[in-house]
Every structure is written in structure tokens, then in C-alpha cells.
Amino acid sequence: MSNIKIKFLGAAGTVTGSKYLITAFGKNILIDCGLFQGLKELRLLNWEPLSFPPAQIDVVLLTHAHLDHTGYLPRLVKEGFTGNIIGTSPTLQVAEIILKDSAKIQEEDAVRANKFHYSKHKPALPLYGLPEVENTLPLFQQQPLNEWININEHIRYRFRYNGHIIGATFIELQLGDKTLVFSGDIGREIDPLLFPPDRPEKANILFVEATYGNRLHPAEPAINSLEILINRCMARNGTIIIPSFSVERTQLLMYLFWQLKKTNKIPDIPIYMDSPMGRNVLEVFHRNTDWHKLSTDECSEMCNTIKRIKSVDETFALAEDNTPKIIIAGSGMAAGGRVLTYFEKYLGDESATILLVGFQAEGTRGRALLEGASEIKMRGKFYAVKAHIENIEGLSGHADQNGLIDWMRKLQSKPDKIFIVHSEADGAKGLQEKIKEVYKWDSEIPVLNQKEEFELKN
Incomplete structure (x- = not known):
């Protein structure tokens, strides 16, 4: 007889910092290893020692590559973790891109904060830098979809396709006689680029995300909403800035703009993609065509429609160009990245438009703009908001409330326990x-560092 212990180290009562520690049969397994983002009190958690010794964790299993699911990995390694970090091939390819980008941004922010003295820390330091990322990458180990992999004689797991972004999965973890299912981030049934998510058939303990747990996506196809909004913005003869997540959202926007241009439904103005990470993720799409709907030729044609910015010098030059244009730039919640350079130029421009195209977490600049902020603080300065702020919800890569409920419909019996995670209240x-209402099942909303224990049999 053995017990299973669960500890919620992140994404409990909040939408970021996904980390679930599972202890059973002599193994400590971490599901996801995400960075806290958004509110300052959440971001400060990244600097606190993990409440479980990283050196005692045996393995990390990743649902997908987003920063709030992988961004703490270099810090975990720095603090003593030496086990394998396991995910699908596209997940690990994208995670490498994201972690290098995150480290570079943190290093640059620290340099800038020290130069202009807008940090109370003397000196300001990154949470981790590129050396820590380089120490993390050798621990990556890829595994295929739909194959059970043994950790020991009592523990096995498998990854199953989940939409959302390229490489994303939900994880089934069998511990003796119990099956734990970790939803990761669940994709949408109908997505222009990705296939519908698979669904679990059995879950004794279910961890289900609820990012859009209280909302429905618009019935109107996103491409139609985008067409109307772009044409309205272009009528003002201004520039459109789109803060965008570099993984999947940027590629989706490129695809939709390509389709709108092909059918002459929007003006023939230049469209730019300014995200080194987004550019690298395009290569992952090219290398993994079995994970998405686009052929190699379609990928190439789409890329040729959008001009891709490479250097920071090009970014500054484009920001100073006053001709109408559309710019897609990271990051998606305007927490950092090159989009801030465009914000510095265009937030105060009454003819410009800031178009928000995804979930904006509490405490981010994107959320502040969405809620009507009159000024935004960036790089130690305040900028007045005079540009038009627009929002399209239908572009999200997350399942809405109906999609989340539908994702559970193949479960053959009621789970013993359901934990609702990865969501604001x-x-x-x-x-x-x-x-x-639908299933007559009870569920629980855990809090950070909550502990649970269940009995297991061999």
C-alpha cells in the first residue's frame, strides 16, 4: 500500500505559474514548471525558493511550451534539479526558443534598469540568464504521442494531442490503480491551424484548466471580426499595433491576414511580424507538419505575405515610419518584448490602434489597456494612452466554457476528485x-501550496 501526495506549487487560484508536484511509489514528479506572470505579488513568487527541494524532483513532464508552463525550468536547474525534462518534440523545440528569449529579455531589462536607475534593486539581476538556459537544454528528452512510457514498475505516463499550440498535450499519469489527468491548456474544437483536441476516457483525479471557464467565444468567425476591425482602423489612416503571443497566435494572425489579403478583403498595406521568437516558431511549424493543418507550400506562401523584422535597428526604423501599416509584435500581454518600442511611439497617437487578440492576465499592460487605462508605465516612464484600443476575443487558443465541458464528455465515470486550476477566480x-449543472459532479478550486493525499494500491 502506498499514498499519492499532491502539492499545488502554481496555477492554483491564478492563471500562471503552472507546477503540480506528485509524489508516489518513491518518485517525485513535477507536472509543468511555469513562471508566474502578471501581478507584482505573483511575479515576486518566482524569486522565492521552491517549497520543495528541486534536487529531490526526479522528472518534469511538460504539457506544452508556453512560459507559464516552462519558464521556471532554468531556475529549477540552477537550484539543483538534475532529472529529465520530458515533452513532445515540438514542445521541446518551442521551449528552447521561449526560454532563450525569456533569458535574453531578462538580461536586457536588468541592464536597462541599472543604466536608468528605475529598479530599487542595486544591482537589478535577471531571474536567470542564457547560461542557465544552456544548462537546462541537455536535460530535455522527447517522447511521442499516445505511447505509454514507464517511469518505474508502478508509474507510467503518456502524452495526448490537445490543440492550443503546436506540440501541446494533456498528460495521463498512471500511479498504481489511479489515473491522474492534467489538462494542460485545452485547444478549440475548430481552429484554422490546429486539429481538435483529444479527450480523456478515464480520470480518477482530474486537473482541468479554466482560463475561459466563465466565458463563451463569439459565434462570429474570428476572420470576419478581424476584417471589419482592420478596415475600420485603416479608415483612420493610422498604424495598427498587435501585441501577440509568439507561439501559435502570431502564426494564426499571419494565416488570417494571408487569407484576407488573398481575397482582397483588407487594403494592400504592409504587414510586419516583429518577433524573433515568432520567426523561430515558424520554423517549428515547417519541421512538424503532422502537428497542424498547413502544408509546407502553404507555410511558405503565408510567410512570403508578411514581412519579417530581424534586427532591433529595423524595429526602431519601423517605429519611426509614419506610413500606415500593421505590426504584429511580442509579447502578447505587452509584458515585455519589442511591442514596447512601438507602444512608446504609438500609444499617444490618436490615429493609431492597439489591437488586443488574446487573454490579458491581471497586472499586465494588456489588461490595463483593456480596462481603459489613461496611461501606461513602461521602462520607468509613464505614457499617455490616446490610441484607439480594440479587442478581438475570438482568436484565443483556449477552449471556452462549452469547449471545456465538452472536453470531459468521454469520461466513462465520475472522477474521484476534480481540481479546477489555471484560472482567475x-x-x-x-x-x-x-x-x-451538466455532470452533477463536485469540484474543488485549490489554493497555492495546498496539499492533498490519496490512498493508492500497487
Whole structure:
């Protein structure tokens, strides 16, 4: 007889910092290893020692590559973790891109903060830098979809396709007689680029995300909404800045703009993609065509429609160009990245438009703009907001409330326990009530560092 212990080290009561520690049969398994983002009190958690010794963790299993699921990995390694970091091939390819980008941004922010003295820390330091990322990458180990992999005689796991972004999966973890299912981030049933997510058939303990647990996506196809909005913005003869997540969202926008241009539904103005990470992720799409709907030729044609910015000098030159244009730039919540250079130029321009195209977490600049902020702080200075702020919800890569409920419909029996994770309070509560209404199942919304224990048999 053995017990399973669960500890919620992140994405409990919040939408970021995904980390779930599972202890059973002599192994400590970490599901995801994400960075906290958004509110300052959350970001400060990244600097606190993990409440479980990293050196005692045996393995990390990754659902997908987003920073809030992988961004703490270099810090984990720095603090003593030496085990394998396991995910699908596209997940590890994208994670390498994301972690290098994250480290570079942190290093540059620290240099800038020290130069202009807008940090209270003397000196300001990055959470981790490129050397820590380089120490992390040798621990990566790829595994295929749909194959059970043994950790020991009592523990095995498998990855299953989940949409959302390229490489994304949900994880089934069998511990003796119990099956734990970790939803990761669940994709949408209908997506222009990705296939529908698979669904679990069995879950004794279910961890389900609720990012959009209290919301429904618009019925209108996103491409139609984008066409109307772009044409309205272009009528003002201004520039459109789109903060965009570099993984999947940027590629989706490129695809939709390509389709709109092909059918002459938007003006023939230049469209730029300014995201080194987004550019690198395009190469992952090219190398992994079995993970998405586009052929190699379609990928190439789409890329040729959009001008890709490479250097920082090109970024500054483009920001100073006053001709109308559309610019897609990271990061998606305007937390950092090259989009801030365009914000410095265009936030105060009444003819310009800032178009938000994804979930904006609490405490981010994107959320502040969405809620009508009159000024935004960037790089130690305040900037007045005079540009038009627009929002399209239908581009999200997350399943909405109906999609989340539908994702559970193949479960053959009621789970012993359902934990609602990866959500702000309203989303978690909304999904909890909907699960009760549809399935008559109870569920729990855990809090950070909550511990649970269940009995297991061999």
C-alpha cells in the first residue's frame, strides 16, 4: 500500500505559474514548471525558493511550451534539479526558443534598469540568464504521442494531442490503480491551424484548466471580426499595433491576414511580424507538419505575405515610419518584448490602434489597456494612452466554457476528485458551476501550496 501526495506549487487560484508536484511509489514528479506572470505579488513568487527541494524532483513532464508552463525550468536547474525534462518534440523545440528569449529579455531589462536607475534593486539581476538556459537544454528528452512510457514498475505516463499550440498535450499519469489527468491548456474544437483536441476516457483525479471557464467565444468567425476591425482602423489612416503571443497566435494572425489579403478583403498595406521568437516558431511549424493543418507550400506562401523584422535597428526604423501599416509584435500581454518600442511611439497617437487578440492576465499592460487605462508605465516612464484600443476575443487558443465541458464528455465515470486550476477566480467559479449543472459532479478550486493525499494500491 502506498499514498499519492499532491502539492499545488502554481496555477492554483491564478492563471500562471503552472507546477503540480506528485509524489508516489518513491518518485517525485513535477507536472509543468511555469513562471508566474502578471501581478507584482505573483511575479515576486518566482524569486522565492521552491517549497520543495528541486534536487529531490526526479522528472518534469511538460504539457506544452508556453512560459507559464516552462519558464521556471532554468531556475529549477540552477537550484539543483538534475532529472529529465520530458515533452513532445515540438514542445521541446518551442521551449528552447521561449526560454532563450525569456533569458535574453531578462538580461536586457536588468541592464536597462541599472543604466536608468528605475529598479530599487542595486544591482537589478535577471531571474536567470542564457547560461542557465544552456544548462537546462541537455536535460530535455522527447517522447511521442499516445505511447505509454514507464517511469518505474508502478508509474507510467503518456502524452495526448490537445490543440492550443503546436506540440501541446494533456498528460495521463498512471500511479498504481489511479489515473491522474492534467489538462494542460485545452485547444478549440475548430481552429484554422490546429486539429481538435483529444479527450480523456478515464480520470480518477482530474486537473482541468479554466482560463475561459466563465466565458463563451463569439459565434462570429474570428476572420470576419478581424476584417471589419482592420478596415475600420485603416479608415483612420493610422498604424495598427498587435501585441501577440509568439507561439501559435502570431502564426494564426499571419494565416488570417494571408487569407484576407488573398481575397482582397483588407487594403494592400504592409504587414510586419516583429518577433524573433515568432520567426523561430515558424520554423517549428515547417519541421512538424503532422502537428497542424498547413502544408509546407502553404507555410511558405503565408510567410512570403508578411514581412519579417530581424534586427532591433529595423524595429526602431519601423517605429519611426509614419506610413500606415500593421505590426504584429511580442509579447502578447505587452509584458515585455519589442511591442514596447512601438507602444512608446504609438500609444499617444490618436490615429493609431492597439489591437488586443488574446487573454490579458491581471497586472499586465494588456489588461490595463483593456480596462481603459489613461496611461501606461513602461521602462520607468509613464505614457499617455490616446490610441484607439480594440479587442478581438475570438482568436484565443483556449477552449471556452462549452469547449471545456465538452472536453470531459468521454469520461466513462465520475472522477474521484476534480481540481479546477489555471484560472482567475471568476473563470474557476464559472466552470465549477457549469460542471455541477451538466455532470452533477463536485469540484474543488485549490489554493497555492495546498496539499492533498490519496490512498493508492500497487
